[in-house]
Amino acid sequence: MFNKGFTTNFNITYSAMMWLLVAQLVVMAPLLFYLPIWIFPVLLFSAGWRMRVMQGHQEQPQKILKTIIAGVGIAGLFFSGMPMVSLDMMASLLMLGFAYKALEVVEKRDALVVILTGFLLIGVLFIYSQSMLVALYGAFALMILTGALIALQHDGAIQIDNSHKSTRALLNRIIPNLKLSTLMLLLCLPLMLMFFIVVPRFAPLWSVALSGGGHAKTGISDSMTPGDIANLSQSDGLAFTVKFMGERPQQNELYWRGIVMQHFDGKTWTQSSESFEPETIKRKLRTDVQAIRNRLVKKGYGREYEIIYEKTAQPWLFALTPVVNIKGDALYGSDYTLMARADLLEPKMLSLTSYPDAIRDEYLDEKTRQRSLQLPKGGNPQTRNLVKRLLLQSSTKMDYITRVMSRFKQQNYYYTLRPGLLGDFNTIDEFLINNKKGFCAHYAGSFVFMMREAGIPARVVTGYQGGKWNEQGQFLSVHQYDAHAWTEVWLKGKGWVRFDPTAMVAPSRIEKNLELAVGPEGGFLENKIFSMKKYSWLNKLQSKMDSAQYAWRRFVLGYDRNSQSAFLKRVFGELSLQKIAMIVSGFFIGIIMLWSLLLGLGRKPQREAEEHQLYRKFCQHLEKYGVNKKLSQSPTEFSQYAASQLPSLAKDIEVFTQYYSQLCYNPSPAETTSEKNSITVLRDLLNKIKKGKFSESSGSF
Amino acid sequence: MATRLLQEIEASLNELNNIILGKEQQVRLALTCILASGHLLLEDLPGMGKTTLAHALSKVLGLDYKRIQFTSDLLPADLIGASVFDATASTFSFHRGPIFSSIFLADELNRATPKAQSALLEAMEEGQVSVDGETHVLPQPFFVIATQNPQSQSGTFPLPESQLDRFMFRLSLGYPDPSVERALLKGGQGRSALNNVQQILNTESLQQIQRLIPQIKVSDTLLDYVQRLIAQTRQDELCQLGLSPRGAIALVTSAQCWALLQGRSHVMPEDVQAVFVAVAGHRIVGKKETQGDQLARHILHSVDAVGNRAPV
Incomplete structure (x- = not known):
């Protein structure tokens, strides 16, 4: 109303610019782990320039200059080596624009563009990581962005006051914005939960190649070349977490079987004779659950457990073998492995049932036997001689296996993570006869070699062994450093039997963990700065964090399409599309109503004092008799007019008006009793006026 | 007295x-x-x-x-x-x-x-x-x-x-x-009569x-009315410049004085109405051709004289 003479300021204020810059930094920081890091200086450069412009030191850049700068940035992206059509490229382009835009923020709508892009970038961040910490950071970034949005609307109300540059004054300007933005986000929380829990999830209609830093392959590799690894580097990244429904198996029973390696070319173990792509291997291996069950003889009892796999960008899944039942989406492989339908780009949850004591493949088909006996021609003469010698000494196959196993124990074999290189030829000889130093891959590889040389079907299996039990959360977390390789030997009547030669050399590796097995020699996570194994309180903290993150994975990330429909079915019964729509709109309306209550929209308008209500009723009654009060008529005026119109009621009208005027305009200060009396009198008079007119009109008939 | x-x-x-x-x-x-x-x-x-x-x-x-x-x-x-x-x-x-x-x-x-x-x-x-x-x-x-x-x-x-x-x-x-x-026109009146005016x-x-x-009582209900009037001068669509606080004070004081002249010890809405045009007419500025006293009267007619509804 009173904005005449004042022009509305569309330009952004200095403090809003500061807010914007902070928000931009907050949004961009985590993405720099995944995208080109030089975009960060671009932001600093643009914002710095813009600040200098605002302070009057510099001019706003010309169009040509801006075009050149933008061109340089795009060229930088082009030469950064990312594929042209990929998520990374798009995200980087968005980030680059986000960073450059800081230079152009002059008007409020520019800032609005930046903030909205910021919201989008927070979403992009979740493509790269969905951990609990990232989610918390995302919430924080949302808060800052919303705060910037609020600061933007503060039309210079917060002035830059150089005389009050104390921290306190600064906080006084920042905290109200943050409070408001937090409140706004909290108001949105129910809506978010509703969308998360109820709204159906659809598969994406299209997808872009995911590659680069964000989705590097992690975990077990498809092939095994022990001789090339002089120094096994390790990662403390999480592979998967397991929750057992019943009793937890012994630590030395926890063989999480992953990939079966059938083929040996003298140096490298691979899954098949040709180096197929994972997709091809999957297609070849794929079988159905019935085929698996037919090849099994169930023994012992089943283990039920729930596994949440971390993303690996690979399709291989790990489980206690053999798995006979899967709840969730996974494929069975004919060699008792499990595979995901697509590469794991996000955490995946499965409920599995395994019978670890079952007999697998009582009868071996010829094709598998051939494959399980494959060895390269020539090479490793010393080992072959050794096999011959041992075979001569042993009476049965089992005796031979025992001899080979005990050889690892009796001879001077040494378990180490720093075995040294074994060269390119005769790697088995090099290890078995000369070096005698190695880790699981060396032992497993040479063991299988010796079995096959002796005509016993055998294969290398890789996966994870053991895991760390979290007492607080009652779950087992298996890390990358639990990766392991062991062997399976086919014996008549017993099927595939697991042999782990490493257990002979370093029993503590299997029974306890890798750290103990390596012992004082070191090599366990030694190049990790944040290896916290040394401090007990850090360990406890770590265990707490692990358990919180497990809960996050289990209940938030694990809540996928399957568990959503299961949950909704459990709560609302069988679901149709209409029913879902009803539920969603029901929730929606409920939340809107909650908001309106919170925001006071449903509050009743302020009621007038009782005497005024009575007076309005009085006017309404007279209105019925055709005497209308004009809006601006004062009570006295109206009473004179009404009395002249309704002579029969004149007295009552006058008295009523008198009481009312007295009460309203000449109230006695302290006496509330007289006020109450007056109101009673008013009420009585009102009734009288109501009836009085009636009796008069009936009398006139 | x-x-x-x-x-x-x-x-x-x-x-x-x-x-x-x-x-x-x-x-x-x-x-x-x-x-x-x-x-x-x-x-x-x-x-x-x-x-x-x-x-x-x-x-x-x-x-x-x-x-x-x-x-x-x-x-x-x-x-x-x-x-x-x-x-x-x-x-x-x-x-x-x-x-x-x-x-x-x-x-x-x-x-x-x-x-x-x-x-x-x-x-x-x-x-x-x-x-x-x-x-x-x-x-x-x-x-x-x-x-x-x-x-x-x-x-x-x-x-x-x-x-x-x-x-x-x-x-x-x-x-x-x-x-x-x-x-x-018949004469006798006019400036010459001024000489006969008694002190x-x-x-x-x-x-x-x-x-x-100042002792003339101004009740809350009446002030509600006054405030509604003032608010109306500031937000009426015909009005460009509303009543200032000085004008509002003048309104209340003069209404008190008017009530005194009527021999009353408290102010009634009609007192406010009596002085309103004289107080507001020269202070408010209209947007259109409705100006001055006419505008003040318009405002007076568009405000409810009773009740204690707060100004909108």
Whole structure:
């Protein structure tokens, strides 16, 4: 109303610019782990320039200059080596624009563009990581962005006051914005939960190649070349977490079987004779659950457990073998492995049932036997001689296996993570006869070699062994450093039997963990700065964090399409599309109503004092008799007019008006009793006026 | 005592009505303004009896009064006075101008230049004048009754809103009724009758009345109404410039005074309504052709006179 003479300021204020810059930094920081890091200086450069412009030191850049700068940035992206059509490229382009835009923020709508892009970038961040910490950071970034949005609307109300540059004054300007933005986000929380829990999830209609830093392959590799690894580097990244429904198996029973390696070319173990792509291997291996069950003889009892796999960008899944039942989406492989339908780009949850004591493949088909006996021609003469010698000494196959196993124990074999290189030829000889130093891959590889040389079907299996039990959360977390390789030997009547030669050399590796097995020699996570194994309180903290993150994975990330429909079915019964729509709109309306209550929209308008209500009723009654009060008529005026119109009621009208005027305009200060009396009198008079007119009109008939 | 004062007021009104025929309401408002210590602006066409009313008021109140006819060549010194060299004493001595009187009649205020106008308005605001670095206090009470011609008349300098705001009331007398006019034409009345006006109120009674005004009760319900009115002036779609807080205070004070003149000890909505147009008419500015008193009346009619609903 009173904005005449004042022009509305569309330009952004200095403090809003500061807010914007902070928000931009907050949004961009985590993405720099995944995208080109030089975009960060671009932001600093643009914002710095813009600040200098605002302070009057510099001019706003010309169009040509801006075009050149933008061109340089795009060229930088082009030469950064990312594929042209990929998520990374798009995200980087968005980030680059986000960073450059800081230079152009002059008007409020520019800032609005930046903030909205910021919201989008927070979403992009979740493509790269969905951990609990990232989610918390995302919430924080949302808060800052919303705060910037609020600061933007503060039309210079917060002035830059150089005389009050104390921290306190600064906080006084920042905290109200943050409070408001937090409140706004909290108001949105129910809506978010509703969308998360109820709204159906659809598969994406299209997808872009995911590659680069964000989705590097992690975990077990498809092939095994022990001789090339002089120094096994390790990662403390999480592979998967397991929750057992019943009793937890012994630590030395926890063989999480992953990939079966059938083929040996003298140096490298691979899954098949040709180096197929994972997709091809999957297609070849794929079988159905019935085929698996037919090849099994169930023994012992089943283990039920729930596994949440971390993303690996690979399709291989790990489980206690053999798995006979899967709840969730996974494929069975004919060699008792499990595979995901697509590469794991996000955490995946499965409920599995395994019978670890079952007999697998009582009868071996010829094709598998051939494959399980494959060895390269020539090479490793010393080992072959050794096999011959041992075979001569042993009476049965089992005796031979025992001899080979005990050889690892009796001879001077040494378990180490720093075995040294074994060269390119005769790697088995090099290890078995000369070096005698190695880790699981060396032992497993040479063991299988010796079995096959002796005509016993055998294969290398890789996966994870053991895991760390979290007492607080009652779950087992298996890390990358639990990766392991062991062997399976086919014996008549017993099927595939697991042999782990490493257990002979370093029993503590299997029974306890890798750290103990390596012992004082070191090599366990030694190049990790944040290896916290040394401090007990850090360990406890770590265990707490692990358990919180497990809960996050289990209940938030694990809540996928399957568990959503299961949950909704459990709560609302069988679901149709209409029913879902009803539920969603029901929730929606409920939340809107909650908001309106919170925001006071449903509050009743302020009621007038009782005497005024009575007076309005009085006017309404007279209105019925055709005497209308004009809006601006004062009570006295109206009473004179009404009395002249309704002579029969004149007295009552006058008295009523008198009481009312007295009460309203000449109230006695302290006496509330007289006020109450007056109101009673008013009420009585009102009734009288109501009836009085009636009796008069009936009398006139 | 109060009854004596009321009688005196009643008598004064009679005396004034003998001079200004057929304008009881305006006369009562004019007296209200003076009794509420406000300055009065009479705006009308020439020859409507503005000066007569001003004259009569000063006579009835028995206050010394001076009058200046404002012209375009009037200088501030003509109003306030000037330092004059006294040859015998060899000093400068201040000769008081006509403004040093209890009632100052500024006739045709808007004929003077803004310089002279503002000299007067400064005196109205401060109650004192400064000449050559010396401050001279004006006599108490000090009232300014100004008359002005409508601004569409030629040779006028319109007063800006900020200066109009210092007048409590602006009144127009308007053309007389035909019967009254006939009586005027028959003669006998007019300026000559001014000489017969009796002094009825004295300074002491005036002060007593002025002390009584704040004691007139203003209830919350009434203030609700006043605030609704003020709010309406500020948000009405026809209104560009609303009532200032000074204007609002003037409204309440003058309503109290009006109630006193009615012999009541509390203010009623009709008191507010009676003074509203005189208080608001010259302070508010309309967006369209509806201006001044007409706009004030429009606002008065669009506000609910009863209840305690808060202003929107």
